[in-house]
Amino acid sequence: MTVLAVDIGGTKFAAAAVAPDGEMLARAEVPLRGPESAGRTLSEVVRRITERVAPGRLDGIGIGSAGPLDPRRGTVSPVNIPAWRDFPLVDALGETLPGRPVRLAGDAQCMALGEWWRGLTDGDPAARSRAMLGMVVSTGVGGGFVLDGVPYVGPTGNAGHIGHITVDPGGDPCPCGGVGCVETVASGPGMVRWAAANGWTGADARALAADARVGHPTAVRAFRRAAGALATAVLTASALFDLDHVVIGGGVAAAGPILFDPLRQAIERDAGLGFLRRLRVDPTSLGRDAGLFGAAALVLLQDSL
Amino acid sequence: MTVLAVDIGGTKFAAAAVAPDGEMLARAEVPLRGPESAGRTLSEVVRRITERVAPGRLDGIGIGSAGPLDPRRGTVSPVNIPAWRDFPLVDALGETLPGRPVRLAGDAQCMALGEWWRGLTDGDPAARSRAMLGMVVSTGVGGGFVLDGVPYVGPTGNAGHIGHITVDPGGDPCPCGGVGCVETVASGPGMVRWAAANGWTGADARALAADARVGHPTAVRAFRRAAGALATAVLTASALFDLDHVVIGGGVAAAGPILFDPLRQAIERDAGLGFLRRLRVDPTSLGRDAGLFGAAALVLLQDSL
Numbered sequence: 001m002t003v004l005a006v007d008i009g010g011t012k013f014a015a016a017a018v019a020p021d022g023e024m025l026a027r028a029e030v031p032l033r034g035p036e037s038a039g040r041t042l043s044e045v046v047r048r049i050t051e052r053v054a055p056g057r058l059d060g061i062g063i064g065s066a067g068p069l070d071p072r073r074g075t076v077s078p079v080n081i082p083a084w085r086d087f088p089l090v091d092a093l094g095e096t097l098p099g100r101p102v103r104l105a106g107d108a109q110c111m112a113l114g115e116w117w118r119g120l121t122d123g124d125p126a127a128r129s130r131a132m133l134g135m136v137v138s139t140g141v142g143g144g145f146v147l148d149g150v151p152y153v154g155p156t157g158n159a160g161h162i163g164h165i166t167v168d169p170g171g172d173p174c175p176c177g178g179v180g181c182v183e184t185v186a187s188g189p190g191m192v193r194w195a196a197a198n199g200w201t202g203a204d205a206r207a208l209a210a211d212a213r214v215g216h217p218t219a220v221r222a223f224r225r226a227a228g229a230l231a232t233a234v235l236t237a238s239a240l241f242d243l244d245h246v247v248i249g250g251g252v253a254a255a256g257p258i259l260f261d262p263l264r265q266a267i268e269r270d271a272g273l274g275f276l277r278r279l280r281v282d283p284t285s286l287g288r289d290a291g292l293f294g295a296a297a298l299v300l301l302q303d304s305l
Numbered sequence: 306m307t308v309l310a311v312d313i314g315g316t317k318f319a320a321a322a323v324a325p326d327g328e329m330l331a332r333a334e335v336p337l338r339g340p341e342s343a344g345r346t347l348s349e350v351v352r353r354i355t356e357r358v359a360p361g362r363l364d365g366i367g368i369g370s371a372g373p374l375d376p377r378r379g380t381v382s383p384v385n386i387p388a389w390r391d392f393p394l395v396d397a398l399g400e401t402l403p404g405r406p407v408r409l410a411g412d413a414q415c416m417a418l419g420e421w422w423r424g425l426t427d428g429d430p431a432a433r434s435r436a437m438l439g440m441v442v443s444t445g446v447g448g449g450f451v452l453d454g455v456p457y458v459g460p461t462g463n464a465g466h467i468g469h470i471t472v473d474p475g476g477d478p479c480p481c482g483g484v485g486c487v488e489t490v491a492s493g494p495g496m497v498r499w500a501a502a503n504g505w506t507g508a509d510a511r512a513l514a515a516d517a518r519v520g521h522p523t524a525v526r527a528f529r530r531a532a533g534a535l536a537t538a539v540l541t542a543s544a545l546f547d548l549d550h551v552v553i554g555g556g557v558a559a560a561g562p563i564l565f566d567p568l569r570q571a572i573e574r575d576a577g578l579g580f581l582r583r584l585r586v587d588p589t590s591l592g593r594d595a596g597l598f599g600a601a602a603l604v605l606l607q608d609s610l
Contacts, residue, residue, distance in 0.1 A: 068579070130460040145545075147457070154547020155435040158580040161544040166537050166575070168474060177577020178540070232471050235483070239466040240450075240542055242459020270471070272482020274373070275463040 001059040004049060005296040006093065007107065008042075008065035010080030010139070014288070015045045017053040018296035022118050024289070026052040038081050039092075046096055060299035061093050061102040064110030064291045067142070071104050071157035079140075103298040108136045109144030109151050109160055110294030111284070115247040116146040117301065118293045119285045129245035133237050134290070135162060137230065137259075138250035141183045144294075145241060151298070163187070167232040185229035188252050195222040209255035223255065224262045231266030238276050249284030256283070306364040309354060310601040311347075311398060312412065313370035315385030315444070319593070320350040322358040323601035327423050329594070331357040343386050344397075351401055366398050366407040367600035369415030372447070376409050376462035384445075408603035413441045414449030414456050414465055415599030416589070420552040421451040422606065423598045424590045434550035438542050439595070440467060442535065442564075443555035446488045449599075450546060456603070468492070472537040490534035493557050500527040514560040528560065529567045536571030543581050554589030561588070 002025065007014040011032055017025040028048035030041050050058070066078035074090025094102045105113070112134025121127035132146045141163030145152040153159050163183035164176045171180025184190045188205030195208055200218040202208055211219035234246050253259060264281060271277050284290055307330065312319040316337055322330040333353035335346050355363070371383035379395025399407045410418070417439025426432035437451045446468030450457040458464050468488035469481045476485025489495045493510030500513055505523040507513055516524035539551050558564060569586060576582050589595055 131464075143545075152452070152546075155549055156547055156580045156583075158578070159436075159545060159547040161578060164578055165541040165544050166472070169472065169533075169537060170475075174577065178575050228474075232474060236470040236541060237545055239470050240448075240464060240545060241457075242461055242464040244460055270483055272479065273463070273466060273469055275461045278461075 001300065002053065002057050003060045003062055003296045003299045004046070004058045004093075004097065005292040006042075006046070006061065006063045007110070007291040007295060008063065008076065008078060008089070009107065010066050010078055013041050013045045014292060015049045016289075016292045016296070017049050017058060018293065018300070020300055022293065024292070027289075027292070032081070035081065036083050038083055038087075042092070046093070055097055058097055058100065060100045061097055062110075062295035062298040062300075063089060063093060063102065063104045064107045064295040065089060065104065066107050067158070069104065069106060069157060071153060074102070074104055076104070101299055101302070103302065105151060105153055105295070105298055106142065106144060106157070106160065107291055108134060108142030109153055110298070111136055111249055111290040112144035112146050112160075112247070112294065113151045113297050114286055114290035114292065114294030115249075115284060116149065117297045119247060119290065120282060131241050131243045132245045132247065133160075133162070133234070133241070133243055135230075135246065135248045135253075136250040137186060137248055137252040139188050141187050143237070147241070149301075162233050162237060165233060165236060167229045182229050182233045186226035186233075186252065191222045191226050191252070194225065195219060198222075205252060209258060212255070212258045220258070223258045226252070227259055227262035228266050230263055231270060234263075234279070234281065235267060235270055235276060238271075238279050239273065242275060243279055246279065246281045247284055248281065249287065249290055253283055306605065307358065307362050308365045308367055308601045308604045309351070309363045309398075309402065310597040311351070311366065311368045312415070312596040312600060313347075313368065313381065313383060313394070314412065315371050315383055318346050318350045319597055320354045321594075321597045321601070322354050322363060323598065323605070325605055327598065329597070332594075332597070337386070340386065341388050343389055347397065351398070360402055363402055363405065365405045365604035366402055367415075367603040367605075368394060368398060368407065368409045369412045369596045369600040370394060370409065372411050372463070374409065374411060374462060376458060379407070379409055381409075406604055406607070408607065410456060410458055410600070410603055411447065411449060411462070411465065412596055413439060413447030414458055415603070416441055416554055416595045417449035417451050417465075417552070417599065418456045418602045419591055419595035419597065419599030420589060421454065422602045424552060424595065425587060436546050436548045437550045437552065438467070438539070438546070438548055440535075440551065440553045440558075441555040442491060442553055442557040444493050446492050448542070452546070454606075467538050467542060470538060470541060472534045487534050487538045491531035491538075491557065496527045496531050496557070499530065500524060510557060514563060517560070517563045525563070528563045531557065532564055532567035533571050535568055536575060539568075539584070539586065540572060540575055540581060543576075543584050544578065547580060548584060551584065551586045552589055553586065554592065554595055558588055
């Protein structure tokens with residue numbers, strides 16, 4: 001069984017054909033050009049796969065999508081794609097490959113499942129996490145849990161919203177309606193907003209990371225502040241889920257040691273209870289492919305999920 | 306199959322014989338008299354059940370215990386029972402009824418499972434929660450999750466430690482090693498400590514609740530502050546687990562509307578994301594029996610767990 005994996009992001013769509021052993025037979029990526037182009041972009045990215053892997057060889061479709069989404073109804077409403085509100089993505093892709101199973105989960109949930117399946121412990125099932133959190137720290141902050149090898153998506157499919165837990169009750173209001181959410185502090189825009197309010201004059205999170213790497217004090221503090229919020233979030237999730245492994249990807253996480261060093265220090269400092277101290281925290285080992293592997297795994301591993 | 310259910314608390318032990326339909330055939334409770342008496346108290350509370358329900362009729366043993374505990378090894382180390390450190394409770398009770406299955410989980414995990422099985426939706430499996438949190442708010446704050454009818458205990462058995470998630474990063478240090486944990490704010494001793502520091506002169510949490518009920522401003526604020534911390538904790542768990550129901554028991558929760566009114570108001574105010582807004586929050590409907598029902602359910606429902 002080879003699977004069509006589709007990753008619906010806020011700024012680009014990606015797709016791949018993935019074999020049961022995890023080999024990626026074909027891969028394509030198409031940027032979204034304007035808010036009305038989502039339908040065309042979806043057709044285009046799928047066509048680039050089926051040009052190279054005949055549709056007759058594709059036995060299922062796995063989809064990871066930016067949220068919110070409703071896996072029961074198969075619909076998605078990605079925040080950055082206003083043209084898609086309750087868009088029937090499962091039906092739309094099902095028409096492309098009629099009769100095949102189609103499965104849908106959140107993008108961060110797929111990232112977590114991809115890391116669990118093909119990530120750091122690839123090839124050694126015994127070394128795999130029993131309770132894992134995958135996080136995407138980027139323009140937003142998302143998460144997904146894999147418990148004993150099964151993605152935990154919750155009754156409505158919305159489990160893993162770690163970007164919207166409060167880590168600073170006296171903090172900024174969040175567009176979600178909450179206050180002091182992780183996303184207000186540790187997302188790229190959240191970090192840039194704080195740095196700008198403290199006198200930094202750069203353009204974006206990438207520039208902030210570059211400045212932090214050469215020791216710009218405000219930029220360094222912005223990353224330490226984000227790392228502190230992420231540490232609280234990671235320890236919170238660990239206390240509730242008894243996690244053994246956290247894998248973090250996304251643009252902000254790609255900044256590397258300027259984020260991970262203070263993050264690990266904060267976790268080391270604040271992890272009190274004994275069972276929290278076994279937690280490993282790693283950057284993604286699959287980069288942007290984690291979500292595609294996870295989308296494929298939704299179908300490929302479904303008998304064991 | 307009738308089960309011996311045992312509830313190991315910090316100040317008393319309880320036991321019951323529970324039939325498969327949930328009927329409690331016998332129930333006993335024995336207070337702990339001094340730190341060295343745990344072994345005698347255990348024998349005594351079990352004897353009071355086996356006097357009334359013949360040991361030959363008891364086909365299994367379910368145990369809920371104050372933590373920390375290690376369900377894999379069957380050992381417990383309750384904070385308030387210093388004489389028991391890595392005490393082999395599963396073996397000790399297994400010798401009482403040789404050859405029967407013995408299962409062990411945390412006290413709050415059993416409280417949650419008991420509420421799921423025999424609580425508000427008793428008799429109507431269709432109305433049961435798909436993702437439930439049970440909390441015990443008392444001298445400490447504990448929790449347990451039941452996901453699709455299965456207790457989620459995590460790889461080391463420690464899932465559900467909601468009392469030790471940080472809700473106030475600038476708050477008091479917690480004996481666990483963390484900072485601003487729910488327990489520092491919302492436990493009975495935490496509330497009393499704060500009220501005393503703000504001029505209140507009563508004796509304990511019970512007196513604080515009595516004063517809050519008659520409108521003593523500092524007592525009212527202490528309950529509002531605890532409710533705020535619990536609201537943050539409940540919303541955090543809901544964002545991560547996609548919860549539909551939270552049930553709260555324990556001595557502090559027994560204070561009633563002076564806690565639940567501000568708690569529900571804070572949740573209503575801060576629940577931004579759509580899926581959080583379906584959450585129901587209720588006081589326990591089983592009182593102190595929830596833990597015994599849950600301990601029994603560990604064995605009675607084990608085929609479906």
